[in-house]
Amino acid sequence: MNFFDFAWSTTLQMTKKTPNELKILLHDDLRYPYLGKDSRGYVLHLVKPKKLDKENVSFQGLRFNLHNQLHKKIIWYLFKSSVYHLSMHSLLSDFSSYSKWARRKQLSLSTFVVSLLEDVIINKHLGSSFPWTIPEIAYANAISYFRMKNVEELPNNASRVMASALTKYNVGKVKGTLKDELLTDVEAITSVLEKVAENPTLDERISAANK
Structure with a gap:
């Protein structure tokens, strides 16, 4: 094929x-x-x-x-x-449903939040409805992890937190060394993501995005 x-x-x-x-x-x-x-x-x-x-x-x-x-x-x-x-x-996913929430927010940050949240939702759906996809997804996540820079090489704290939240949720670890106060933020974000339901309502999605 x-x-x-x-x-x-x-x-x-x-x-x-x-x-x-x-x-x-x-x-x-x-x-x-x-x-x-x-x-x-x-x-x-x-x-x-x-x-x-x-x-x-x-x-x-x-x-x-x-x-x-x-x-x-x-x-x-x-x-x-x-x-x-x-x-x-x-x-x-209906990314347009976040348009009102995203108003007057920093574009790069709001885009990241929505993308990460929607990724979490579909990954949970894949795990329950299509478990045969998980090995390839885990493999791809590992490749992405190895391609990323160490967080201390990133230009600012916002990018360090975003990259670390992504890898912490997907592969269970942060790449590189993160300051304690930033790691606390990353762990709080991961905790929110872990509580997101497989099929959340729009209100539940917005609530998670606000956290």
Whole structure:
């Protein structure tokens, strides 16, 4: 099965949507996948490997050798994880519902909060409804963790807290050394995320975002 076939068959299986309700596009010039929208509905923008030469490809900003079985496994797991992730967002997430809450808030911070909260919700849904996706997602989270800078190399405390909250929730640890007062903030955020329900109401989502 190729990337495009896998993306379509898996997305339709997981979301129960029809091909007329969404669109899937594969790009070799993207660094990361993302979920967009058009007049039909959600558009899954996925990354496919870009051929560099006879043996090597570029994928999500990394260079891989196609003769290396571990490299091929990493590509496949990262791709599958992104399909699971975006499929669930297309089914469960309505980012526009946060628009009123986000007014007069710092854009980068509010975007991060909403993204992290929605990721937590879909991960809980994947764990209960599609447990067979978890190994690939855990593998992708580990790869993302190793690619990240140590928190002390980040430019400010806000970015350190955001990066640490992400890794603390996804892989259970902070990468690098974080000041005690910032670590306290990260642990408080993680505690809020752990209490988020699998199918929270909009009010419950906004309440969690405010914390």
